[in-house]
Amino acid sequence: MAPGPIRVAETPLVSYLLRRADDALVLGHRLSEWAGRAPTMEEDMALANMGLDLLGQARMLYAHAGEVEGRGRDEDAFAYWRDERGYRNLLLVEQPNGDFAVTIVRQFLYAAYAEPYWRAMMASGDATLAAVGAKAEKEMAYHVRHCAEWVVRLGDGTAESRARAAAALTELWPFTGELFEVDGTDRTLIAAGIAVDPQTLREPWQRTVIQVLAEATLEAPPAGFMRRGGRSGRHSEHLGHLLAEMQHLQRSNPGAAW
Amino acid sequence: MWEEPMYTQALNAGAVGAGQPPGEDAALLARFQERVDADQRIEPNDAMPEAYRRTLIRQISQHAHSEIIGMQPEGNWLTRAPSLRRKAALLAKVQDECGHGLYLYAAAETLGIAREELVDQLLTGKAKYSSIFNYPTLSWADIGAIGWLVDGAAIMNQIPLCRCSYGPYARAMIRVCKEESFHQRQGFEIMLTLARGTSAQKAMAQDALDRWWWPCLMMFGPPDAASQHSDTSTRWKIKRFSNDELRRKFVDATVPQAHFLGLTLPDPDLRFDADSGHWEFGAIDWDELRRVIAGDGPCNADRIAARRCAHEDGAWVREAALAFAAKRQAKQAA
Numbered sequence: 001m002a003p004g005p006i007r008v009a010e011t012p013l014v015s016y017l018l019r020r021a022d023d024a025l026v027l028g029h030r031l032s033e034w035a036g037r038a039p040t041m042e043e044d045m046a047l048a049n050m051g052l053d054l055l056g057q058a059r060m061l062y063a064h065a066g067e068v069e070g071r072g073r074d075e076d077a078f079a080y081w082r083d084e085r086g087y088r089n090l091l092l093v094e095q096p097n098g099d100f101a102v103t104i105v106r107q108f109l110y111a112a113y114a115e116p117y118w119r120a121m122m123a124s125g126d127a128t129l130a131a132v133g134a135k136a137e138k139e140m141a142y143h144v145r146h147c148a149e150w151v152v153r154l155g156d157g158t159a160e161s162r163a164r165a166a167a168a169l170t171e172l173w174p175f176t177g178e179l180f181e182v183d184g185t186d187r188t189l190i191a192a193g194i195a196v197d198p199q200t201l202r203e204p205w206q207r208t209v210i211q212v213l214a215e216a217t218l219e220a221p222p223a224g225f226m227r228r229g230g231r232s233g234r235h236s237e238h239l240g241h242l243l244a245e246m247q248h249l250q251r252s253n254p255g256a257a258w
Numbered sequence: 259m260w261e262e263p264m265y266t267q268a269l270n271a272g273a274v275g276a277g278q279p280p281g282e283d284a285a286l287l288a289r290f291q292e293r294v295d296a297d298q299r300i301e302p303n304d305a306m307p308e309a310y311r312r313t314l315i316r317q318i319s320q321h322a323h324s325e326i327i328g329m330q331p332e333g334n335w336l337t338r339a340p341s342l343r344r345k346a347a348l349l350a351k352v353q354d355e356c357g358h359g360l361y362l363y364a365a366a367e368t369l370g371i372a373r374e375e376l377v378d379q380l381l382t383g384k385a386k387y388s389s390i391f392n393y394p395t396l397s398w399a400d401i402g403a404i405g406w407l408v409d410g411a412a413i414m415n416q417i418p419l420c421r422c423s424y425g426p427y428a429r430a431m432i433r434v435c436k437e438e439s440f441h442q443r444q445g446f447e448i449m450l451t452l453a454r455g456t457s458a459q460k461a462m463a464q465d466a467l468d469r470w471w472w473p474c475l476m477m478f479g480p481p482d483a484a485s486q487h488s489d490t491s492t493r494w495k496i497k498r499f500s501n502d503e504l505r506r507k508f509v510d511a512t513v514p515q516a517h518f519l520g521l522t523l524p525d526p527d528l529r530f531d532a533d534s535g536h537w538e539f540g541a542i543d544w545d546e547l548r549r550v551i552a553g554d555g556p557c558n559a560d561r562i563a564a565r566r567c568a569h570e571d572g573a574w575v576r577e578a579a580l581a582f583a584a585k586r587q588a589k590q591a592a
Binding site: 025029032033035036037038039040041042043044045048049051052055056058059062075076079080099100152153154156157158160161164245246248249250253255256257258 | 326329330333336337338339340341342343344345346349350352353356357359360363398448451452455456458459564567568571572573574575576577578579581582585
């Protein structure tokens, strides 16, 4: 493995794989920060469980990116040796955990997108992506169910929980536009039958979100400015800190195997 | 001053195990002892001496508390695990520990006490947890050392508990032990990778062993001569081996593993005794264990503060869940 920071020569497919892997890794990492801190023991287990699902997805996608790139890089090379400008994840998933409402709403907004996304990807012309889709689709369905139940409980719980859920929704809503963004990388792969057009996911995502928010007696924030930049490596200020913590041991021991 | 070993080191000294409260039916006691002697499992609805019930509540709940507090020292390295494979394995392990906590609280609840009351005892410092979790994890190698040594010691203690006289506890231990042995192998594998790695990694592994070795030997509790409650626990088949027996078993099993790793044990008096076939080891610093149990270990305050913080920060979430459940119930009743 490379004993120093790497620069990936990103073909459209490599870039696409890294985006999806980075989403899963960064969100899984955020969930792992909850370990031992959740409001109940059952929820401690659930957050770890979802974090593990996402880590598993990230690992499969990085491994595939390494094969496609063909330069002998493994999952850890991509995870530990790229700086934040090389990371391609959505801004949504790097947002801090905040209180339990922020974590649950963030997870819900992502999962409501990722479930139909991975289901559609089961038909990808890339066999590995299709296989990841088959596994991830089931996991994300569980995440949607679990988080939707909590969104409803918080929204229709006490005045305090309702206010916190509403605040979380307002805080995170501007990051949801990025879910449906299409750029040149996407267009190339959509044309090749490898990627799904994210525009087709907007409708199922909205349906899930609107239905759950209604049950939670919450409202979707009004349409407004949407933040973007994660896919091209222009992140919020949060990612640098996350990576500094995550990568420090690899970086201070270049060339070591763990 | 001393209590049962491992996960039950110091609660309400003298309150239990010292025989029966006056007035408890001698016939019941005799019948109960007969059942235990005949190796029958005691189940939740069976008659049992009050001291047996209280001893088990204490032992099982402190075991549960230890699983929950034990998530912290390892959780400390989750965000810094040096590879995705290690990160996933550690997250799975911390999740397992929480699950063990839940099994054990459920087992304790069969004895007629609510989980909330037990958790309250932990948060207020009335109940204890294993002394080992009051030590800090200062490097990644500590995660290996905990798996290898701490889980290794826990297994030594818990395998006999799979045959403990109280059915729900014994059955919980069977499930817990299966997962613990998996963790123990993972921990050893981390140590092996470090011991075969760069010189910095090997030094990291040695430093972790130096810091965890003696605290792990203390996990088995005080020497037999100073252990107050062993007699009752042994008679009731809650405890099957003495503290010193289990400690010796652990040392005999672990010393060759350390040698295989090419690491040195921090004990100048350690030597193999060909006559007895056992490893003889140096004197344990019992004052240190007393201090840690009394609350003056390196992390006691942090561990409880973190637990209280999680509990307090989560209060509004639990209240929301209760309020929502009540609304649902009212709707269904209407």
